Amino acid sequence: GIQVEQSPPDLILQEGANSTLRCNFSDSVNNLQWFHQNPWGQLINLFYIPSGTKQNGRLSATTVATERYSLLYISSSQTTDSGVYFCAAHTGGFKTIFGAGTRLFVKA
Amino acid sequence: EAGVTQFPSHSVIEKGQTVTLRCDPISGHDNLYWYRRVMGKEIKFLLHFVKESKQDESGMPNNRFLAERTGGTYSTLKVQPAELEDSGVYFCASSHTKGSPLHFGNGTRLTVT
Numbered sequence: 001g002i003q004v005e006q007s008p009p010d011l012i013l014q015e016g017a018n019s020t021l022r023c024n025f026s027d028s029v030n031n032l033q034w035f036h037q038n039p040w041g042q043l044i045n046l047f048y049i050p051s052g053t054k055q056n057g058r059l060s061a062t063t064v065a066t067e068r069y070s071l072l073y074i075s076s077s078q079t080t081d082s083g084v085y086f087c088a089a090h091t092g093g094f095k096t097i098f099g100a101g102t103r104l105f106v107k108a
Numbered sequence: 109e110a111g112v113t114q115f116p117s118h119s120v121i122e123k124g125q126t127v128t129l130r131c132d133p134i135s136g137h138d139n140l141y142w143y144r145r146v147m148g149k150e151i152k153f154l155l156h157f158v159k160e161s162k163q164d165e166s167g168m169p170n171n172r173f174l175a176e177r178t179g180g181t182y183s184t185l186k187v188q189p190a191e192l193e194d195s196g197v198y199f200c201a202s203s204h205t206k207g208s209p210l211h212f213g214n215g216t217r218l219t220v221t
Contacts, residue, residue, distance in 0.1 A: 098151040
């Protein structure tokens with residue numbers, strides 16, 4: 001089955017810094033989602049992005065489907081950005097495969 | 109629209125006991141999924157319903173887990189008897205059609221002692 005790999009596994013930032021999180025997938029996907037799991041355990045949908053670039057405030061995402069990767073950019077990071085960021089690939093069927101996540105800690 | 113809701117938000121039970129988790133999907137979403145994150149590892153697929161039918165249950169770990177979706181509305185996931193390794197966060201998600209965005213509930217944190 002499809003493999004989804006995220007990097008880096010852990011990231012520590014100083015408040016105000018920018019970062020890029022990467023998601024590689026091993027096969028063609030119908031779609032890709034980015035989620036943020038906050039410290040309370042809730043999964044928050046950030047982007048649903050099969051291709052191209054989307055922006056939402058300080059966050060933006062780019063998916064290059066032909067090269068099988070997606071990037072999540074966080075600019076001017078804040079302490080509330082801390083948590084785990086997951087990408088999830090939608091395959092041709094119904095199954096959605098998650099990456100292992102990037103654990104982000106933003107220091108004040 | 110109301111989001112996906114899960115009950116309870118937390119559950120602490122002893123090994124050998126039974127626990128039932130509930131998920132109410134977004135109204136009109138035929139597709140309902142169960143996932144879990146165990147021991148801080150990745151989020152793993154458990155199973156998928158289309159209306160009341162199990163479309164894919166390949167992720168169910170063993171026969172101690174039983175999922176139902178009677179009437180194609182809400183779903184329950186029962187763990188009987190619970191084991192220590194079942195501890196984790198159980199997420200439910202729903203989607204409108206195949207390939208459309210998944211909408212997740214807030215999860216149920218299960219602790220088996």
